[in-house]
Amino acid sequence: MHGPLWLILAFPLLGFLINGIFGNKFNRVTVSLVACGAVGISFVWSAVLFFRLIALPPESRIYVEKLFDWISAGKFNAAFSFYLDPLSALMILMVSGVGFLIHIYSHGYMGHDESYARYFSFLNLFTFSMLLLVLGANLLVLFVGWEGVGLCSYLLIGFWFTKKSASNAGKKAFIVNRIGDYGFLLGLFLIFVTFGTLNIAQITEQAPRLLASGGILVTIMTLLLFVGATGKSAQIPLYIWLPDAMEGPTPVSALIHAATMVTAGVYMMARMSALYMLAPLTMGIVAAIGALTAIFAATIALTQFDIKRVLAYSTISQLGYMFLACGVGAFGAGIFHLMTHAFFKALLFMGAGSVMHALSNEQDMRYMGGLKKKIPITFWTMLIATLAISGVPGFSGFFSKDEILWESFASPQGNILLWIIGVITAGLTALYMFRLIFMTFYGESRVKSHIEKHIHESPSVMTIPLIALAVLSVIGGYVGIPHLLDGSDRIGRFLEPSFAHFSESAIEGHHSAGTEWLFMIISVIIALTGIYIAYKMYIAKPELPVAFAKKFKGVYTVLYNKYYVDEFYGYTVVKPFIKLSRIMYNIFDRVIIDGSVNLIAYITEWTGEVLKWFQTGYVRHYIVTFMFGVVIILGYFIFR
Amino acid sequence: MQLAIFIIFAILCIFGSILVITLRSAVSSAIALVFVMCVIAGLFALVGALFVAALQVIVYAGAVMVLFLFIIMLLNLKEELISEDDKKFTRFLGIVLGTAFLFELAFFVRTALMRGSEALYEPVPKTLSSIAVISSELFTKFLFPFELTSVLLLIAIVGAILLAKKKNEK
Amino acid sequence: MSLGLAHFLVLSGVIFAIGVIGVIIRRNAIIILMSIELMLNAVNIALVAFSVYMRNMDGQVFVFFIITVAAAEAAVGLALAVVISRNRKSVDVDDFNLMKW
Numbered sequence: 075m076h077g078p079l080w081l082i083l084a085f086p087l088l089g090f091l092i093n094g095i096f097g098n099k100f101n102r103v104t105v106s107l108v109a110c111g112a113v114g115i116s117f118v119w120s121a122v123l124f125f126r127l128i129a130l131p132p133e134s135r136i137y138v139e140k141l142f143d144w145i146s147a148g149k150f151n152a153a154f155s156f157y158l159d160p161l162s163a164l165m166i167l168m169v170s171g172v173g174f175l176i177h178i179y180s181h182g183y184m185g186h187d188e189s190y191a192r193y194f195s196f197l198n199l200f201t202f203s204m205l206l207l208v209l210g211a212n213l214l215v216l217f218v219g220w221e222g223v224g225l226c227s228y229l230l231i232g233f234w235f236t237k238k239s240a241s242n243a244g245k246k247a248f249i250v251n252r253i254g255d256y257g258f259l260l261g262l263f264l265i266f267v268t269f270g271t272l273n274i275a276q277i278t279e280q281a282p283r284l285l286a287s288g289g290i291l292v293t294i295m296t297l298l299l300f301v302g303a304t305g306k307s308a309q310i311p312l313y314i315w316l317p318d319a320m321e322g323p324t325p326v327s328a329l330i331h332a333a334t335m336v337t338a339g340v341y342m343m344a345r346m347s348a349l350y351m352l353a354p355l356t357m358g359i360v361a362a363i364g365a366l367t368a369i370f371a372a373t374i375a376l377t378q379f380d381i382k383r384v385l386a387y388s389t390i391s392q393l394g395y396m397f398l399a400c401g402v403g404a405f406g407a408g409i410f411h412l413m414t415h416a417f418f419k420a421l422l423f424m425g426a427g428s429v430m431h432a433l434s435n436e437q438d439m440r441y442m443g444g445l446k447k448k449i450p451i452t453f454w455t456m457l458i459a460t461l462a463i464s465g466v467p468g469f470s471g472f473f474s475k476d477e478i479l480w481e482s483f484a485s486p487q488g489n490i491l492l493w494i495i496g497v498i499t500a501g502l503t504a505l506y507m508f509r510l511i512f513m514t515f516y517g518e519s520r521v522k523s524h525i526e527k528h529i530h531e532s533p534s535v536m537t538i539p540l541i542a543l544a545v546l547s548v549i550g551g552y553v554g555i556p557h558l559l560d561g562s563d564r565i566g567r568f569l570e571p572s573f574a575h576f577s578e579s580a581i582e583g584h585h586s587a588g589t590e591w592l593f594m595i596i597s598v599i600i601a602l603t604g605i606y607i608a609y610k611m612y613i614a615k616p617e618l619p620v621a622f623a624k625k626f627k628g629v630y631t632v633l634y635n636k637y638y639v640d641e642f643y644g645y646t647v648v649k650p651f652i653k654l655s656r657i658m659y660n661i662f663d664r665v666i667i668d669g670s671v672n673l674i675a676y677i678t679e680w681t682g683e684v685l686k687w688f689q690t691g692y693v694r695h696y697i698v699t700f701m702f703g704v705v706i707i708l709g710y711f712i713f714r
Numbered sequence: 715m716q717l718a719i720f721i722i723f724a725i726l727c728i729f730g731s732i733l734v735i736t737l738r739s740a741v742s743s744a745i746a747l748v749f750v751m752c753v754i755a756g757l758f759a760l761v762g763a764l765f766v767a768a769l770q771v772i773v774y775a776g777a778v779m780v781l782f783l784f785i786i787m788l789l790n791l792k793e794e795l796i797s798e799d800d801k802k803f804t805r806f807l808g809i810v811l812g813t814a815f816l817f818e819l820a821f822f823v824r825t826a827l828m829r830g831s832e833a834l835y836e837p838v839p840k841t842l843s844s845i846a847v848i849s850s851e852l853f854t855k856f857l858f859p860f861e862l863t864s865v866l867l868l869i870a871i872v873g874a875i876l877l878a879k880k881k882n883e884k
Numbered sequence: 885m886s887l888g889l890a891h892f893l894v895l896s897g898v899i900f901a902i903g904v905i906g907v908i909i910r911r912n913a914i915i916i917l918m919s920i921e922l923m924l925n926a927v928n929i930a931l932v933a934f935s936v937y938m939r940n941m942d943g944q945v946f947v948f949f950i951i952t953v954a955a956a957e958a959a960v961g962l963a964l965a966v967v968i969s970r971n972r973k974s975v976d977v978d979d980f981n982l983m984k985w
Contacts, residue, residue, distance in 0.1 A: 819893075
């Protein structure tokens with residue numbers, strides 16, 4: 075196994091620098107070529123390394139590459155090194171692959187934008203940061219990538235910064251992320267204090283020895299890391315930035331909030347599986363929060379009319395599934411769902427972008443409808459994605475979601491309650507997703523008349539990535555066919571060496587295959603029920619939604635206003651903080667700091683004022699001063 | 715014997731210098747200074763430094779002071795008026811400082827000669843005439859400063875002429 | 885007692901101090917220059933005294949140089965005084981206080 079790992083990172087970084095510095099002078103095609111080319115080369119090289127990795131026997135699929143010694147301070151040594159194992163190989167493929175498709179799509183979508191070069195340079199920087207994150211061999215390199223994606227999300231969400239809501243959204247994303255990062259850093263410190271190193275491989279190896287299973291140290295450590303994950307991956311309580319992040323360009327939403335950045339938290343948890351498996355309490359909390367977030371976001375998505383908001387809450391909900399998986403120890407299932415989710419969610423976002431492109435940036439679904447025949451490619455690809463996310467058998471989402479649902483019950487950390495929440499959420503998912511499809515593409519056209527004349531399908535540079543992702547959304551699941559269906563679960567076995575596992579004794583009873591079949595059938599039925607209800611409400615009897623809203627007015631209002639969480643945070647956190655900042659500004663900044671600087675200036679001035687009287691201009695005075703000095707010096711020598 | 719002569723000379727010297735700094739008329743001060751220089755030349759002769767004494771009279775009293783007198787008369791200096799002197803404090807301070815300085819010097823001299831002042835007076839050996847010795851030193855040990863001094867005098871001459879020349883304003 | 889080095893040094897100090905006081909007290913530039921000459925003479929006395937006392941001719945050679953340099957300096961100083969009096973019609977040092985703050 076050889077081949078420089080850093081090449082994967084070098085090209086996006088180079089793309090960022092070139093487009094960032096010279097992009098304004100290039101024409102649009104050149105900028106796109108540089109950016110897409112960079113990610114494309116990255117993808118090709120990732121594929122090459124992936125196949126080289128597979129060629130090795132499963133036990134030794136690890137490749138470490140050290141670039142240089144980075145920090146060497148006392149006992150703390152951190153090198154800038156990269157780590158390739160099944161997990162990171164899968165991640166780099168996904169990041170560069172989906173990223174590549176999104177870059178191509180952006181060429182079409184952002185074609186009329188003025189800050190073309192800036193967009194692509196940030197996009198490349200983001201890809202670089204994400205690759206750095208997943209390839210990091212120690213937590214410090216990971217953290218660099220972690221912060222990098224946070225920064226890029228700020229830059230890209232607030233891309234149209236002249237719009238107040240966009241710049242606010244960017245700030246919100248960054249600040250909420252920062253709060254999560256604070257917890258993450260504390261976790262890092264704790265890890266360093268315990269292990270003396272931040273190298274992931276060493277931590278994984280030493281964890282069972284140094285940490286008592288279920289002990290308070292490891293629990294706090296993992297909880298702190300999880301706080302960081304909730305920030306990045308938009309779980310309760312730090313998810314609030316993601317819906318607002320829809321202010322950014324739609325390809326940005328596709329890349330950052332569907333495929334890559336938000337998955338950083340899940341990746342981090344999977345990476346640190348050794349630690350998490352030693353902290354059952356944290357795992358329980360993670361699973362609970364994951365499940366709760368999933369159903370919470372799904373309920374909100376039912377009421378939203380902005381097509382991107384629905385997808386945003388859908389992302390939060392699906393991320394909840396992934397955390398649920400990690401929380402019950404099924405890290406492989408979580409990563410599998412991460413991969414399939416990347417495919418269909420990116421497709422959904424890009425499809426929404428295509429719809430918006432056709433409708434001259436109309437985002438409100440109430441003004442859509444009847445687009446099925448007019449933008450067919452968009453329609454069919456989005457339909458495929460929706461089927462995938464709803465967990466309809468045969469599509470990728472079915473396999474990954476089903477595995478998570480089964481593990482949420484069957485795993486030693488699993489619980490029937492978690493399964494119930496998961497299944498209900500699956501039903502809700504199908505419901506709101508098909509609501510989206512029906513409202514957007516079916517029925518009578520509610521499109522505003524001046525827009526209706528210009529409806530056109532997107533150019534092929536935008537539709538080809540859609541088609542590619544649609545194909546992946548179908549076949550992507552077949553690497554993880556469970557044993558139940560006579561599959562070999564290739565992806566599960568592939569990822570297995572990367573995670574820690576339950577000890578044999580923990581896997582108590584072997585749940586029968588019958589139970590597994592039962593649960594699978596129940597989840598499929600519930601998904602189909604969701605689709606049926608959506609059909610009933612939005613095609614057969616379109617008056618129903620309005621009637622429901624009126625009848626359950628209180629519930630509807632709460633859901634429509636996102637449970638008033640933002641307002642709650644604003645009142646309890648933001649307001650006191652602003653007040654405190656004001657006080658600090660008035661007292662500390664103005665009086666003390668400015669005051670002391672001004673004081674020094676004043677003293678200097680005053681000294682000058684006093685001393686100037688010595689410069690009288692009279693020679694005789696100067697001579698007197700001179701003599702004075704002589705007398706004093708001589709006197710000193712006399713009286714010494 | 716020597717001591718008596720010395721004391722007379724010393725008193726004359728001090729008296730003369732006080733006259734220099736206190737007389738109102740500039741010419742009178744200059745004359746007093748000439749007097750002081752001659753007395754000092756006498757002092758030099760008293761201890762046997764004949765060449766230096768001659769030098770003092772010829773160069774210092776004879777040339778430099780004449781120059782001073784020329785300039786005083788050229789500038790037509792009036793008598794210095796006391797009345798509008800508003801820097802009495804400076805004067806007072808000056809006298810105080812000068813006296814303090816003097817006492818400090820005296821202190822140094824006292825401590826330096828604690829062993830008691832040795833008999834100083836010795837007739838200069840006839841074999842060692844002062845001019846011969848000085849000149850031999852000048853042209854061997856102090857050759858370089860000697861030559862430099864001649865350059866310095868040249869510079870002074872040229873400088874003085876240039877500075878005092880009336881500019882032709884046409 | 886007999887004549888000793890101390891007498892000469894004390895005399896030299898007194899003349900020097902008088903010269904210093906003269907510089908401070910007087911306002912006329914020429915008188916100030918004369919006081920400076922007084923100071924130089926005081927130094928000459930001391931040097932000659934030391935030379936005889938140490939039986940070393942270096943002191944007298946040094947006096948030679950001092951006299952020469954004093955002459956040069958007096959010449960240049962007086963030329964300056966001439967120029968100043970030509971421009972400002974006065975050699976009173978209290979009139980030249982342009983360098984005040």
